[in-house]
Amino acid sequence: MKILLINPHITSDRKEFIQVLNEPLGLICLATYVQTQFGHEADVKILDLYAGGFDKINERADGRVTRGISDEKEVANLIQAGKPDIIGIHCNFTGFAHDAMEVAAIAKKAAPGAVIVMGGAYATQNSRNILNKISCVDYIVRGEGEMTFCELI
Helix, strand or coil: CEEEEEECCEEECCCCCCCCCCCCHHHHHHHHHHHHHHHHHCEEEEEEHHHHCCCCEEECCCCCEEECCCCHHHHHHHHHHHCCCEEEEECCCHHHHHHHHHHHHHHHHHCCCCEEEEECHHHHHCHHHHHHHCCCCCEEECCCCHHHHHHHC
8 A cells, every 4th residue: 555645835925925844743643653553564655745845936826925846747746656545635724725725636636546635633624615625635534643544544
């Protein structure tokens, strides 16, 4: 089983926005837990689109700016390279939920056979809304996701 966990890029309305670069601890904990539960049966990778392109600032047509890897082709290629069976996407903050949904749409096109799972605080609080309106998300893992995600696997 190949599992890809994605930390999305970040978009802001302010061109000069400053973000702190920190590791995606939730995804690291999740990856570690999955690996301990499934051992060699699970090949777990983390794709950090924010950190991987932290020095890239993309000005969008709508005036917003994105920091991180956000080019659709580049994101799709990174996803396809791992040939994932399951893709988990971190969606923690309301202000950045659009980025997570954008990555989910790219992931569904890039790996149509993969199951798309979303987790994080925003996904937990808005699970019904996401599942009813966003067709590219197959499941939402609510709350602390380690055990639930493993049950889903």
